[in-house]
Amino acid sequence: MSGAMLKNALVTLKESGVRITPQRHAILEFLISSETHPTADEIYKALEHDFPNMSVATVYNNLRVFRNAGLVKELTFGDASSRFDFVTHDHYHIICDECGSIVDFHHPGLEEVERLASYVTGFKVNSHRLEVYGVCPSCQEQGKASKAN
Amino acid sequence: MSGAMLKNALVTLKESGVRITPQRHAILEFLISSETHPTADEIYKALEHDFPNMSVATVYNNLRVFRNAGLVKELTFGDASSRFDFVTHDHYHIICDECGSIVDFHHPGLEEVERLASYVTGFKVNSHRLEVYGVCPSCQEQGKASKAN
DNA sequence: TACTTCATTGTAATGATTACAATTAGTTTA
DNA sequence: TAAACTAATTGTAATCATTACAATGAAGTA
16 A cells, blocks of 8 residues: 555656656655654665665755655654654654654544634634644653652 | 733742843743744844843753743744744644744643543643644735736 | 756755853852 | 852854755656
């Protein structure tokens, strides 16, 4: 099924007049197969083996191309670098305050919130962003173990 | 009323053993009176006149102190620098995709989303973050005016 | 095949944020 | 109030993610 996602993405790109290069193919493939919302640098390092000459600028350039095509979302948290997420069906993220791990979860869209926001502010709403923060099961276990802190 | 907010903030700081310096006082005061969710650099520039010797490092240091004390929230969007928001009652932000202006709006908390996320993922939920994106009234006007684009 | 245009590469530049060491200034206690 | 202790500020250098740019290379097209 991730094969179909890749194929769709390539079609979308072609339709917007974007050339399919081996680097773009590889970056997309990696993003789709990745569960971890990688940073640009992580993508770069992951593909270093197959593309020893690829520049980190290429990764950034293409992430921007994908983002403009609506294929990829950029996630900016407080920390230094952005993370990138291949857009599939709508999902939100929950992030562990302790270890930083990111887990997807599904929830019906928040149209009602968008409506209210639009009504109150007069904005024409395009989209929204939601993240939940907490402590993941694994860190909860460790917390129990070292109660002494 | 913003005077009371400042006073409360100072008490909170003192209670956590944080010293009240003129710089901290000024940064807090500016944040409370500001409607614009300023960046660290904007704060620095705004106070330059009153504190000609203040270092930009001081601004960053103290914003971190305030954040740790729960007085200030850091807002990270895609763009280069973080913005800082004095925490009052709970409100969310709606951001203009075109001009970047940020407007507050109120909405009941999303406890139900938190509950679902917690149930699905096993996380112990601490908080969430929500932002809505769209086009502000003023940019909508300009869009109409220059349909030619 | 040759041409046109876009993509990649490598490197330098930018800009936000942080680290660090020296100095200064709150706060406490006698 | 003065001395002493400790935390805060300052100035600067360092770091690190991201972007700009110019030269080279490769896709797509006639």
